[in-house]
Amino acid sequence: MNLAALFPGKGLTAVEEVTGLTADSRKVKPGFIFAALKGVTADGRDYIPQAIKNGAIAVIGHDLPDMGDVVAIDVEEPRLTLATASAAFFASQPQTIVAVTGTNGKSSTVDFLRQIWETSGITAASMGTLGAIGPNGHIDLGHTTPDPVAIHQTLATLAGQGVTHCAMEASSHGLVQYRLDAVKLAACAFTNLTQDHLDYHADMDDYRAAKMRLFTELMPAGAPAVVNADSPERGAFEAGAKAAGLKPVSVGWRGEDLKIAELMPKATGQTLFLKWQGDEFEVDLPLIGEFQALNALTAAGLALSLGAPLDGVREGMSKLEPVKGRLEFVGETKDGAGVFVDYAHTPDGLDVLIRAARPHTAGKLVVIFGCGGDRDRKKRPLMGAIAAKHADVVIVTDDNPRSEDPATIRKSILEAVPNGIEIGDRGEAIRKAVADLKSGDTLLIAGKGHETGQIIGQTVIPFSDQDTAKAALEARS
Template identity: 35%
Template sequence: MKVLRDILYKVNIEAVSGGTDIRINDIHFDSRKASLDDVFVAVPGTITDGHDYISKAVDQGVIAVVCERMPETMINGVTYVQVPDSKKALALMASNFYGNPSRNLRLVGVTGTNGKTTVTSLLYQLFKKAGYKVGLLSTVRVMVGDKEFPATHTTPDPMSINKYLDMMSAEGVEFCFMEVSSHGIDQERTTGLLFAGGIFTNLSHDHLDYHNSFAEYRDVKKRFFDELPSSAFAITNADDKNGSVMLQNTKASKYTYAIKSYADFRGQVMENQLSGLLLKIDEQEVWSRLIGNFNAYNLLAVYAAATLLGHDKLEVLRLLSELESVGGRFQHFVSEGKITAIVDYAHTPDALENVLSTINTVRTGNENLFTVVGCGGDRDKTKRPKMAGIAARLSTTAIFTSDNPRSEDPEAIIEDMEKGVEPQDYKKTLSVTDRKQAIKTACTMAVPGDIILIAGKGHETYQEVKGVRTDFDDMEVVQTLLKQLNK
């Protein structure tokens, strides 16, 4: 058991009722999990407020409560600690509880709208191939060395992050690569962690359902770099107009990468095919199995980070050529009937345009390109018409369908999407609400040589409708359908 006083190290405290020299068993911010001798941290949320559950947690036997507002009734024998920001307090307490495990390895955070999962996963692959014990905290999966755990959030809660980092420390992990989302930064989930480096990929339209404006979204991302220590490095995409903003106030050592601009790490796309990319990095050519200009940027970010973490440049280039694409990120196969099917997580306008532009770059123009795309429910509605307009403009046929409608009416989501289609593209669009039927429609229309893109869900193996998740894997569905149709 840990002493509460030690767990509160570095936490900004406004008032205390009771003693802090008490032993605590665990820390919880979900009152349903709190029990005897635990600490309950009351965190205000977007839907519920933890302060409403303080009395419930006390009834369940917690020995201490950390909150922003002291309850009207305080129970004898329970310590109450008032703080100005319980989200930040939770993060610091989590780090202290697990003995500040981020200090026992080299932790690198990756933030940006697109590319976070790919960059972190490629870094994990590269360092593992180089012979190191490596950790990964990503949207797709959590890896503690060779042990895999399911991922629930892009950036987990502070207790989960520190628990995984503690496990990594115990396993002798030397490097950990972590996705850092804007939600995670805003909700202080990364507070208290010691980062050895940070990488910025790009910034485009996303999460405006959560952030009030694009400027706020950008500034939250920037906060991650503002808080990096002077011992860390900060790498930014110089070709992104917001790249330089990220480095304005950082104390970390500043580096840039780019394909179009002058940068510390510069790349050039020599060939771009459905079989892969030929890149020139630091005047050396390297072939990658990854596809598209957006992956050229991802590979360049990986090269820069690996080099700054002390690896020989030529060895890094050799390892880059061995890296495999990440599940649900431009994952593709060719059917027996010579139809190419591509599954990609693209769920923002910028990501969808990148994927479609890449396909149009490598196709001859004689093939048809069918794009099956939907937009998530209970999320940023302003993306919907933009994504539909892009799909219609850059495809032979765009089929609008359901993604994860969640609590919304899927047909209403599709109606929002259709508003973004330009008049000249109307005849290139179809709307098929059922996702499986939409994919089947594309498969039925395709002939040998054609390309089908299924966008939006990528690695996800479920579909969420009215709070219920059912099994649904885009790659499995399209493979099965093409086989059933003998295509």
């Protein structure tokens, strides 16, 4: 595809063949288009000389400098232009794509939807925090919602693998930065909205508006919009959906379309008694925790609203496997104390996690967690207070301190945990907690979930909560 064809309406006459697009000047190769984007700490225009030196034939940006023979595509919204250009360059997308937004539950919901579709014989994929998962395995993406080039390159790859249905996470950052604008969406969903990312968004209203953009600006009229009926934000998102001409589908205890009539916790799962638009059915869900049930329900609501048969959805739900790092069962001691790893890293996420584990705990509920450095500082005492209120034993440790002093982060949390135990070394904290477990206890290791590294300063040190916990369990045997 040549430059003029890639940017219709821009008045370009250049016919040079485009070989690729990128917003990273280091990745530019001859024939590439470089997107000079302005970020929080850097301005892409500063890297234009390097991009040209590496072979860029055109630059997308705003208020661009003179670049000689290199084509300038000067636009008000360079990120949006990059998204539309990426979609045109890679062209192919799966036929049915859905996007899920919300503070918590996105990763589980898109993965559960992929599993439900696959059980129904559909070639499906999911994209998000855990990367892209399709019929040919895993593709690392690096971010919950990667940049438009990675999104469209991955969608084209998945389509080439025969994927017809794909479920994507839609982060607030990705929505504000136009990363999903050229994705052809068929349905969307909202899980919940709780405090997070206030280091990026001005306040909760700004954060809500970022999430709402999926409903009000990116969806085609008439598309299903699945909403968690138990969220305090239900009214706002249903109103946004209706204003945009979408079809709201409510799910949950208060759901009018897919409703939980009753939930019965069991040792290794739970039985759900559900109603879908008047039809009653029962599902033995092989996952613990009410929030897992709600994530599965959101996935089911998306599948059903797009025409999946009820029997196929019910079978898919009964076969769901937990998502890595989402209330993931790691193992248990000889006397039955269970150990779980979860990604909960927000006040609401931690609250939901602890409440989910309590019905399955006969003894003490032990929680290990910390807070990330260079991120929302307001949530630290909030998370401490939640852990102190709902857990029996709280161990405060480190979780990606980045450039901050780890002891300062722990202190901020411990101010709200009068009886908290401080163990800075995360590995030591896990080993200590596992060693002290008694019969009937439950240990929740929260914050890192699927992550395989600990960020200290600018260095990522290999670390896995799962591997550390498994080794500690083996040491007890």
